[in-house]
Amino acid sequence: MTELKLFAPASIANLNCGFDVIGVCLQAIGDEMIFRKVAEKGLRITKITGATLPFEIDKNVAGVAAQAVLDEVGEPDFGIEIEIHKKIRAGSGIGSSSASASGAAFGINALLGYPLSKKELLNAAMKGEAIASGCEHADNVAPCMLGNFTLIRGYGPLDVVEIQAPNELFAVVLHPQIELKTADARAVLEPNISLKSAITQWGNVGGLVAGLCTQDYALIGRSLQDVVIEPLRKGLIPFFDELKSAALHSGALGAGISGAGPSVFALCKGISQAEKTAFAMSQAYLETGIAFDIHISAIDTEGVRILESIA
Template identity: 55%
Template sequence: MDSIKVFAPGTVANVACGFDVIGLAMDAPGDEMILRRSNEPGIRITAVHGADLPLDPLKNVAGVAVQALLQKYENPEVGIEIEIFKNIHPGSGIGSSAASSAGAVVGVNYLLGQPFTRKQLVRFAMEGERLASGSAHADNVAPAILGGFTMVRSYRPLDIIALNSPAELWVSVIHPQIEVKTSDAREILKQKVLMTDAIRQWGNVGALVAGLFQEDYELISRSLEDVIVEPVRSILIPAFHELKVKCKEAGALGGGISGSGPSVFMLSKGEANARKVAAMMDKVYAPLGVDYKIYVSQINTAGVKVID
C-alpha cells in the first residue's frame, strides 16, 4: 500500500465531569487526510487545505505525531507525505489538533502494515497534543482513534478504557466562531479544589460510566455535571448558561463545554431530541451577532477510518 485516505472524527473531550479523562467521537465534523509512502526518507506535509497551519512537520501536530511513531518503528528512515483537509476549525474545542494527530498515525500505521495496535497509537498522537497545548493529554485522541466513549484511567502508565456507547445516544454541538486556545483555557484553571467539590465530581464520573454501561439515560443526565472546570471556563463562552438551560428544556439530557471551548455539547436520547436541541441552540445564538455552526451526530464507534 503506497497511499491511503482517512477520515479523522471530531471529538468532545471532558464530557462535563470527566476533565482530561473522558471523551467521545462524532460522525461529523471530521478532517480528511491523504498519506503516501515516499522514496525520500523523512516526513513532509505537502499541503493543508482549509486552515492556515504550518507545513513544517516539527511545527504541525500531524508531523510530530508521525515522528513519534517512526521513532518506535523498525525503520525510522521511511518516507511519508501528508496532505491534510481541515474541516475542524483550530481552536474550536472539538478536537482539531486531535483529529490531525490521530488521522496521521492511523494512516501511517496502515501504510506500514499495522505494526502497532490502536491503543499503542494513542501515545504517539498525544505528542501532537503536546505541541498544540503544552500537555500530552489523551481525552481527544483516544476516542478519535478508538471510537465511541473512552476513559483515561491513568497517564503513568497510560491506560485507556473503552466505554460503552448507548445506541440511542446522540450529540448536538454548537461551535461559536470565536477561538479559545487550549493553552489559554488551561491557564485560568484553579490549581486547588475543595474536597467537597472533588467528592461531588468523583461521584458524577463514576455514575456517568455506570450510566453508559447500563444505558440508563436518566443516570447519564444526572451525572452530566461539572463543578470544577465549567464554572471557570464558562465565562469565555457567550450565553453559555442560557444555552444550557434552554437546551435541557428542549429535551437534552445535559451537556457542557466541549474540550476547552468555545463549542458547547449536549447529549440527547434519540435523533429527534438531538435535532430539537440543535434548533434551540440556533434560537439562542441567532440574536447574539456571533457566527456559529451546529452539528448533530450519533456517537462514532469506529474512530479514524479508511475512506479510500
C-alpha cells in the same frame, strides 16, 4: 498500500464531570488526510487545506505524531508524503488538533503494515497533541483513535478503558465563531479544589460511566454536572448560560463546554430530540449576533479509519 485516504473524527472531551479523563467520538464531523509512499526518503507534509498551519514536521501536530511513530518502529526504506484537509476548525473545542495527531499516527502505521495497535499509537498521538495544548493528554486522541466513549484511568502508564456508546445517544455541538485556545482555557483553572467539590465530581464521573454502561439515560443526564471546571471557564464563552439553559429546557439529557471550548455540547436520547435541541440552541444563539456552526452527530463507534486505499 502505497497510498491511503483516511477520516479522523472530531471528539468531545471532559463531558462536564470527566475533566481530562472522559471523551466521546463524533460521527458527523472530521478531517481527511492522505498518506503516500514515495521514492525519496523522509517525512514531508505537502499540502494543507482548511487551515493555516506550519509545514515543518517538528512544528505541526500531525508531523510530530507521525515522526513519533517512525521513532518507535524505525525509519522505512521509502519516503512518506502527507496531505492534511482540515474540516474541524482550529480552537473549536471538538478535537481539531487531536484529529490531526491521531490521523497522522494511524496513517503512518497503516503504510508501514500496522506494526502497532490503535492503543499503542496513542502515545505518539499525545506527543502531537502536546504541540497544540502544551501537555500530553489523551481525552481527545483516545476517542478519536478508538471510537465510542473512552475513560483515561491513568497516565503512568497510559491506561485507556473503552466504553460502548448507548444505542440511542446523539450529540449536538454549537460552535460560536470565536477561537479559544486550549492553553488560554487551562490558564483560568485553579490548582486546588475543595473536598466537597471533589466528592460531587467523583460521584458524577462514576454515575456517568455507570449510566453509559447500563444505557440508563436518566442516570447519564443526572451525572452530566460539573462543579469544578465549568464555573471557571464559562465566562470565556459568550452567552454560555443562555445556551445551556436552552438545551436543557428543550429536553437534552445534559449540556456543557466541549473540551476547552468555545463549543457547547448537549447529549440527547434519540435523533428527534437531538434535532429539537439543535433548533433550541440555534434560536438562543441567533439573538446574540455571533456567527456559529451547529452539528448533530451520532456517536462514532470506529474512530480513525481508512476511506480509500491503493495497493
